Amino acid sequence: MKNYIKPSEWNIVEEGFDPHLNKISESLFSIGNGRMGQRANFEEAYTGDTLQGNYVAGVYYPDKTRVGWWKNGYPDYFAKVLNAANWIGIDIKADGETLDLNTAKVRDFKRVLNMKAGYLERSFTAELQSGKVLRVISKRFCSIADDELAAIRYEVVAQNFSGTLTITTAIDGDVKNQDSNYDEKFWEEVSKGFQAETAYITLRTKKTNFEVCTATNTQIQLNNKAVGAKAAPIEKEKYIASAIELPVEAGDTVTIYKYAANVSSQNYDKAALQGAATAAIARAVEAGFDALFEAQVAAWANKWEEGDILIEGDVAAQQAIRFNIFQLNQTYTGKDARLNIGPKGFTGEKYGGSTYWDTEAYCIPFYLATAPQEVAKNLLVYRHNQLQKAIENAEKLGFKDGAALYPMVTMNGEECHNEWEITFEEIHRNGAIAFAIYNYIRYTGDASYLASHGLEVLIGIARFWKQRVNWSAEKNKFVILGVTGPNEYENNINNNWYTNKLAAWCMRYAKEAAELVKAEDASRYEAILKQVNFNTQEFEDWTSIADQMYYPYDEKAGVFLQQDGYMDKEQMLVSELPAADRPLNQKWSWDRILRSCFIKQADVLQGMYFFEDEFDTETLERNFKFYESRTVHESSLSPCVHSILAARLSDEEKAYEFYLRTARLDLDDYNNDTEDGLHITSMAGTWMSIVEGFAGMKVRDNKLQFNPFLPSQWQSFSFNIGFRGTQLKIKISSAELSITNNSSETVAVSVFNETFDIAQGEKKISLKALSL
Structure with a gap:
C-alpha cells in the first residue's frame, strides 16, 4: 500500500x-x-x-x-x-x-x-x-x-x-x-x-x-x-x-x-x-x-x-469520496446513449475500456441519485439498443428462439472477451442488466420504461435462463451447471447460489413486468409479444422453473453455499494467510487459487445485497461472518458490498474498514495496480457505501427509507440526492437526521420505519427518539 x-x-x-x-x-x-x-x-x-x-x-x-x-x-x-x-x-x-x-x-x-x-x-x-x-x-x-x-x-x-x-x-x-x-x-x-x-x-x-x-x-x-x-x-x-x-x-x-x-x-x-x-x-x-x-x-x-458528499471530522474519508465522485463525473455525463462506463474510464487501457456488468450492478445507483433521470435511463437504453446483438451472442452458443445473452465485455453489443471461463460461464451478467431495469423503475417510478424499452430486454433474458437450466432427477430441482460467478477464483462450477438466485428472479420479474405493461398499455403489450414471437406458455414455464430452482445450502453452518462442493475445500480463514502470499493473484498459481476456499468477492453476499428484504438479520449475519472471513477482496468490486452489509448489521468497525478500503483503493494503491488506471466502476460502490450503507438509504413501497448510523470517526456526514422530481439534502449526526427539501413538492420519507412528510424547507428528526 x-x-x-x-x-x-x-x-x-x-x-x-x-x-x-x-x-x-x-x-x-x-x-x-x-x-x-x-x-x-x-x-x-x-x-x-x-x-x-x-x-x-x-x-x-x-x-x-x-x-x-x-x-x-x-x-x-x-x-x-x-x-x-x-x-x-x-x-x-x-x-x-x-x-x-x-x-x-x-x-x-x-x-x-x-x-x-x-x-x-x-x-x-x-x-x-x-x-x-x-x-x-x-x-x-x-x-x-x-x-x-x-x-x-x-x-x-x-x-x-x-x-x-x-x-x-x-x-x-x-x-x-x-x-x-x-x-x-x-x-x-x-x-x-x-x-x-x-x-x-x-x-x-x-x-x-x-x-x-x-x-x-x-x-x-x-x-x-x-x-x-x-x-x-x-x-x-x-x-x-x-x-x-x-x-x-x-x-x-x-x-x-x-x-x-x-x-x-x-x-x-x-x-x-x-x-x-x-x-x-x-x-x-x-x-x-x-x-x-x-x-x-x-x-x-x-x-x-x-x-457532493460532505464528511466532517475525517479528512482521509472526505478526500476519498470526493475523488471517487470526481472521477465518475469525469468519465460519464449521460449525454449520449451510445456511450457507457469503462472500468478504467479515461485513465488507462486495462480491460479495453469496454462495457462490463459493473455499470448495471454498481454505477446505476450513483447516477440515479446524483444526475438527471435521463442519465441513468441512457445507460439502460444502451443495452436495449444492443438487444439484437445479445440474441446473436446467445445463438453463437447454441441458444435459440430469441434468448439473449448480453456480453461480458463489449463496445457495440458483440461479445469480445475470450477467456472461456468468462465468456461462456460468467452468465450472471444477464441478471445484473435485468436488475438495473428493476432498480431504475423502483427509484424513479418510471414504469413506462417497461413498455418503451425494458420488457423486450427482460423477455430475451428470461428466455436465456429457461434454456440454460437443467432438470436434475437426483435433486428433483432445476439446476444451472458449468458457470463462473462474480467470484472468479472458482471456475466451471455447478449451482452458483448467486447465479441461480438471479436466474429465478429474472424469470419472475419478466412475467411481472409483462403483466404491468398489459395493464397499462394493452396495445403496446400485444405489439411487443408479436414483435418477439411470444407464446404465453412461456410465462408458465418461467414460473415453474423459478419455483423449483435449486439453491445449495449447508445445514451445519446455516449458510447459502457459493456452489455445490464448496465445503469439500479445506476451510481456512483469510487471517491465516501469510502476508507474503497476498495478493493471491500475484503470488499463487491459478490451480492453487481454484482449489482453495478463498474468495475474490463473495457471490452470496452480492445476492443478499440485491435482495436484502428476503432475508432476516440473523440469516444475513451468519452468511456475512462466514464469507467475510474467507474473502480476500482482490476484486475492486468487493469491499463496497461488504461495507453496506456490515452497516446494515450495525458492525461499525467492519463497515468503516471496508469503506476506507474501497474509497482509497486507488489513492493508496491497495492492490498494486493503480498504475494501469483507476477502478472507475468500483468508485460508484464507494458512494453506495455511504448512502446505502451508513445512511441506510433504500426505496421501499415507493418512498425513500433511511436507517442511518454515524461512524465514530465522523462528526457528521451529508449528501444531496434527487428523487422523483425532488432535490433533497440529507445530513446525519449522532443525534439527528436533517432533511432539507429544496423542491416545492412534499415527499414522504421513512426513518427507522416511521414515516415523515417532508415539505419544502428543513426538517430535523431525532434519531435517539426513534431508536428508543
Missing part, C-alpha cells in the same frame, strides 16, 4: 517527484469530461517510465485476440478504446538542451488535482545537466462546459541564464496502445496541416473506420506580451508541430497557451470533421483561457451541487 498522497478535502496532492511512483500518479491525476480524457502525462518530453494515454469516448478498435487454441463461440477480437493523438506536447529546450525530468535535478515538485474546479496543476524547478535552471507552472483541464475542448497554460521561467528557449508544440498521432496484442498501431493518417495558426491532424482507425480530428492552437507571451515571431512548421507521418525560438533574459517568463479540440465521426460527417475541429478551436481562442476556465469552474460547481 502506498501512502504518498497528502490529505486534503478538495485536492489530490503529490509533493516531491519520485519516478517510481510516476505511473501511479499518471492514473490518479487523470482528467476528462465524458467525451475525452487523458492520463496525467507531462507536457514536456519525458524519457522515464510512463504510460502515455489520451482517449476519445466510443472510438475503438477490434484487436485480434491472442489465444493458443480456439473454441466454438470465441469472439474474433477484443474491443479496445484507443490511445488517441497526444495533443498536450510542449517540448522545451534551453540553448538546445531538452527539459526532461528523467535527467534533470528536480526540486519543489508539486502536482495538484483540484476536484472542486476540475483542473490539474503542476509546478517544479528543474536544473538541467548544464546547470541552467527552469521554473515551470502548468495548468490544464478538459472542459465539461464544452466537451470538445481542452486547454493548457504552461509558464516557463528562465531563472539563472540568458539564452534561447525553443518551444515545440505538437500533435502526435503516432501512438499505440500499451495492451496491443501484436504491437500493432491502430491509426492511419487521413490528413494534416495548418489553417492559419491552427494545426490539425485527422486519423482513421483500421477496420472500424472511425475518424478523429485533433486540432490545436498555440499562443505565446513573453513577460505578458504576445510574441510576434512566426513559428516554423514541422510535419512527419501522423505528426504535426510548430517550433519557435525565443531569446530570453534571466528572470523572463514565457507563457504558452495551448487550446485543443477532439471531434469524431460519431458526431460529424467525416467530410465535416476538420471544419468542426477548427471551429471548436476558434471558440476557444475567442473566449481565451480565463473565460474557458471560469466556465469550467461553474460547470463543476453544478456537478458538486447535485452530488
Whole structure:
C-alpha cells in the first residue's frame, strides 16, 4: 500500500517527484469530461517510465485476440478504446538542451488535482545537466462546459541564464496502445496541416473506420506580451508541430497557451470533421483561457451541487469520496446513449475500456441519485439498443428462439472477451442488466420504461435462463451447471447460489413486468409479444422453473453455499494467510487459487445485497461472518458490498474498514495496480457505501427509507440526492437526521420505519427518539 498522497478535502496532492511512483500518479491525476480524457502525462518530453494515454469516448478498435487454441463461440477480437493523438506536447529546450525530468535535478515538485474546479496543476524547478535552471507552472483541464475542448497554460521561467528557449508544440498521432496484442498501431493518417495558426491532424482507425480530428492552437507571451515571431512548421507521418525560438533574459517568463479540440465521426460527417475541429478551436481562442476556465469552474460547481458528499471530522474519508465522485463525473455525463462506463474510464487501457456488468450492478445507483433521470435511463437504453446483438451472442452458443445473452465485455453489443471461463460461464451478467431495469423503475417510478424499452430486454433474458437450466432427477430441482460467478477464483462450477438466485428472479420479474405493461398499455403489450414471437406458455414455464430452482445450502453452518462442493475445500480463514502470499493473484498459481476456499468477492453476499428484504438479520449475519472471513477482496468490486452489509448489521468497525478500503483503493494503491488506471466502476460502490450503507438509504413501497448510523470517526456526514422530481439534502449526526427539501413538492420519507412528510424547507428528526 502506498501512502504518498497528502490529505486534503478538495485536492489530490503529490509533493516531491519520485519516478517510481510516476505511473501511479499518471492514473490518479487523470482528467476528462465524458467525451475525452487523458492520463496525467507531462507536457514536456519525458524519457522515464510512463504510460502515455489520451482517449476519445466510443472510438475503438477490434484487436485480434491472442489465444493458443480456439473454441466454438470465441469472439474474433477484443474491443479496445484507443490511445488517441497526444495533443498536450510542449517540448522545451534551453540553448538546445531538452527539459526532461528523467535527467534533470528536480526540486519543489508539486502536482495538484483540484476536484472542486476540475483542473490539474503542476509546478517544479528543474536544473538541467548544464546547470541552467527552469521554473515551470502548468495548468490544464478538459472542459465539461464544452466537451470538445481542452486547454493548457504552461509558464516557463528562465531563472539563472540568458539564452534561447525553443518551444515545440505538437500533435502526435503516432501512438499505440500499451495492451496491443501484436504491437500493432491502430491509426492511419487521413490528413494534416495548418489553417492559419491552427494545426490539425485527422486519423482513421483500421477496420472500424472511425475518424478523429485533433486540432490545436498555440499562443505565446513573453513577460505578458504576445510574441510576434512566426513559428516554423514541422510535419512527419501522423505528426504535426510548430517550433519557435525565443531569446530570453534571466528572470523572463514565457507563457504558452495551448487550446485543443477532439471531434469524431460519431458526431460529424467525416467530410465535416476538420471544419468542426477548427471551429471548436476558434471558440476557444475567442473566449481565451480565463473565460474557458471560469466556465469550467461553474460547470463543476453544478456537478458538486447535485452530488457532493460532505464528511466532517475525517479528512482521509472526505478526500476519498470526493475523488471517487470526481472521477465518475469525469468519465460519464449521460449525454449520449451510445456511450457507457469503462472500468478504467479515461485513465488507462486495462480491460479495453469496454462495457462490463459493473455499470448495471454498481454505477446505476450513483447516477440515479446524483444526475438527471435521463442519465441513468441512457445507460439502460444502451443495452436495449444492443438487444439484437445479445440474441446473436446467445445463438453463437447454441441458444435459440430469441434468448439473449448480453456480453461480458463489449463496445457495440458483440461479445469480445475470450477467456472461456468468462465468456461462456460468467452468465450472471444477464441478471445484473435485468436488475438495473428493476432498480431504475423502483427509484424513479418510471414504469413506462417497461413498455418503451425494458420488457423486450427482460423477455430475451428470461428466455436465456429457461434454456440454460437443467432438470436434475437426483435433486428433483432445476439446476444451472458449468458457470463462473462474480467470484472468479472458482471456475466451471455447478449451482452458483448467486447465479441461480438471479436466474429465478429474472424469470419472475419478466412475467411481472409483462403483466404491468398489459395493464397499462394493452396495445403496446400485444405489439411487443408479436414483435418477439411470444407464446404465453412461456410465462408458465418461467414460473415453474423459478419455483423449483435449486439453491445449495449447508445445514451445519446455516449458510447459502457459493456452489455445490464448496465445503469439500479445506476451510481456512483469510487471517491465516501469510502476508507474503497476498495478493493471491500475484503470488499463487491459478490451480492453487481454484482449489482453495478463498474468495475474490463473495457471490452470496452480492445476492443478499440485491435482495436484502428476503432475508432476516440473523440469516444475513451468519452468511456475512462466514464469507467475510474467507474473502480476500482482490476484486475492486468487493469491499463496497461488504461495507453496506456490515452497516446494515450495525458492525461499525467492519463497515468503516471496508469503506476506507474501497474509497482509497486507488489513492493508496491497495492492490498494486493503480498504475494501469483507476477502478472507475468500483468508485460508484464507494458512494453506495455511504448512502446505502451508513445512511441506510433504500426505496421501499415507493418512498425513500433511511436507517442511518454515524461512524465514530465522523462528526457528521451529508449528501444531496434527487428523487422523483425532488432535490433533497440529507445530513446525519449522532443525534439527528436533517432533511432539507429544496423542491416545492412534499415527499414522504421513512426513518427507522416511521414515516415523515417532508415539505419544502428543513426538517430535523431525532434519531435517539426513534431508536428508543
